Amino acid sequence: MKHAYVFPGQGAQFPGMGKNHYEQNPAARDLFEQANDILGFRITDVMFGGTETELKQTNVTQPAIFLHSVILFLTTPGLAPDMVAGHSLGEFSALIANRALSFEDGLRLVAKRAIAMQHACEINPSTMAAVLGMEDTKVEEICAGVSGEIVVAANYNCPGQLVISGSIEGINIACERLKAAGAKRALVLQVGGAFHSPLMEPARQELEAAISATTFNMPTCPVYQNVDAQPYTDPAQIKQNLIAQLTAPVRWTQTIQHMTANGAGRFTEVGPGSVLQGLVKKINREAVTDGIS
Structure with missing residues (x-):
């Protein structure tokens, strides 16, 4: 049986995150302090003592979740993944x-990604909605039928749970049509913009230059990437998929299915x-699950 490690994305943050690890583990403390230096501000102050609102600041949320996950992984002895995957930011x-x-x-890219996504949200005011209790294909069909607006499937989280992304008007229309067609729920989310949709194109362009200029190494095991849920070990291909990720859906359902297969x-x-x-x-249902948090 192979052991997969998976890493959460935005929305997993909470006040006090990482504080115990910082206080109890000298190696973790060193990495957190290194992160403060790289970012140019004490993100640890916000993570350990900030409010939920402060943790939702664009320049904080994504680096905070990344640091929590990565520092836990790097300072927990004996972890040897056979394969890895992360949800969006993860x-x-x-x-x-x-x-x-x-x-x-990694930290520098995540910090740039957060700011790039914020810029894209400011250029194109947009949103997302969670759709529950409907077949993926039916959701896709209804989204495609909203003419004159951008509405796309963004996060295939699990069977019966799909997040859609697009213009504010488009999402509102889609939600009404989805409910009328039998969705259990179609709920607009409190998010900054239409992540994983064509409306993130300005962010994709901004991040492309940064990713292209960064050295990627040959990995120790495959990463199953969001864009197509397939395993990759070629650094050049991993880069391309990471760039495409901002405007493409997160295929989490398919990722777990492929890892299982x-x-x-x-x-x-982890995180x-x-x-x-x-x-x-x-x-x-057969999978064994646990967490390091």
């Missing part, structure tokens, strides 16, 4: 775990929360 954490990226380069029986979530453990169980 893909960067996964690339530290399989050594495709260095800690410093390739021998994964145990999935360990804040346990959302991915729940999703893995909904995709594959």
Whole structure:
């Protein structure tokens, strides 16, 4: 049985995250302090003592989740993944775990990604909605039928749970049509913009230059990437998929299915929360799940 490690994305943050690890583990403290230097501000102050609102600041949320996951992974002895994956932002954490990226380069890219996504949200006011209790193909069909607006499937989280992304008007129309067609829920989310949609194109362009200029190494195990849920070990291909990720959907359902088909029986979530453990169980009831948090 192969052991997969998975890493959470945005929304997993909570006040006090990482504080115990910082206080109890000297190696973790060193990495947190290194992160403060790289970012140019004390992100640890916000992570350990900030409010939920402060943790939602664009320049804080993504680096905070990344640091929590990655520092836990790097300072927990004996972790040897057979394969890795991360949900959206979590893909960067996964690339530290399989050594495709260095800690410093990964953090710099995540910080740039957060700011680039914020810029894209300011250019195109937009949103996302969670759709529950409907077949993926039916959701896709209804989204495609909203003419004159951008509405696309953004996160295939698990069977019966799909997040859509697009213009504010388009999402509102789609939600009404989805509910009328029998969706259990179609709920607009409190997010800054239409992540994983064509509306993130300005962010993709901004991040492309940074990723292209960063050295990626040969990983120690495959990373199953969001864009097509396939395993990759070629650094050049990993880069291209990471660039494409911002405007493409997160195929999490398919990722877990492919990891399972390739021998994964145990999935360990590393980082804040346990959302991915729940999703893995909904995709594959036979999977053994646990977490390091």
